[in-house]
Amino acid sequence: MARLAVNVDHVATIREARGIDQPDPVLAAGIAELAGAEGIICHLREDRRHIHDRDLRLLRQTVKTRLNMEMAAVEEMIEIARELQPDLITLVPERRQELTTEGGLDVLADPDRYRKVVERVREKGIRVSFFVDPEPSQIEAACSAGGDIVEIHTGHYAEARSDKEAEERFGRIARAVESASGMDLGVSAGHGLDYINIKRFRSLARIEEYSIGHSIVSRAVLVGMERAVREMIDLVRDF
Ligand code: PXP
Numbered sequence: 001m002a003r004l005a006v007n008v009d010h011v012a013t014i015r016e017a018r019g020i021d022q023p024d025p026v027l028a029a030g031i032a033e034l035a036g037a038e039g040i041i042c043h044l045r046e047d048r049r050h051i052h053d054r055d056l057r058l059l060r061q062t063v064k065t066r067l068n069m070e071m072a073a074v075e076e077m078i079e080i081a082r083e084l085q086p087d088l089i090t091l092v093p094e095r096r097q098e099l100t101t102e103g104g105l106d107v108l109a110d111p112d113r114y115r116k117v118v119e120r121v122r123e124k125g126i127r128v129s130f131f132v133d134p135e136p137s138q139i140e141a142a143c144s145a146g147g148d149i150v151e152i153h154t155g156h157y158a159e160a161r162s163d164k165e166a167e168e169r170f171g172r173i174a175r176a177v178e179s180a181s182g183m184d185l186g187v188s189a190g191h192g193l194d195y196i197n198i199k200r201f202r203s204l205a206r207i208e209e210y211s212i213g214h215s216i217v218s219r220a221v222l223v224g225m226e227r228a229v230r231e232m233i234d235l236v237r238d239f
Pocket of ligand 1: 191
């Protein structure tokens, strides 16, 4: 039975469209938890385009399940994480021009840098997840950098343009999950998952948690946050 963690960035994106104070991602997180979500995720980006420092601070005070702070491995974010102490951080690549996180983190490019980040946040009791493409070499690098969890990037699978392509890309994810579990890492998955493309994951019982934002918030606009979260939980709880 897999867990659902809800990313509330897109609630903040709607708020930012008006530059006012609603809808509030902190309230959305509370409703998601009441509906059964077992984690709340937000990405504090360097440009603060959706989640603000105030949101993260209040989420730290109110989230009752697990708060996962997505962040770039930069000094400013490391300091904020050490101060606010989310339960978990997820290290992601970040480019200012991108609409959303576009690819997995290249841990192999600078393993020493990531090892130091892990050491600095672990001093505060924070666990570390690495968001990586479904590449065994990146998973190994995340493991040797001291990561507790790897989050497998499912975005390329979600963007497949044919069933054949989706099947191929899903195969890469399945192999990545196998290699991660062989390394004694926690395994989660996310990016671009929705109420339809998630069904294929039923066969991957080793994935412990799904990290989902956009499709849930999109559905919530039409049917309400509680129902949107419950409907996703109904899908992943069978996995
Ligand atoms: N996981 C990571 C690392 C992400 O950056 C995002 C997007 O913020 C998600 C999961 C959720 O992706 P989506 O909003 O497409 O469900």
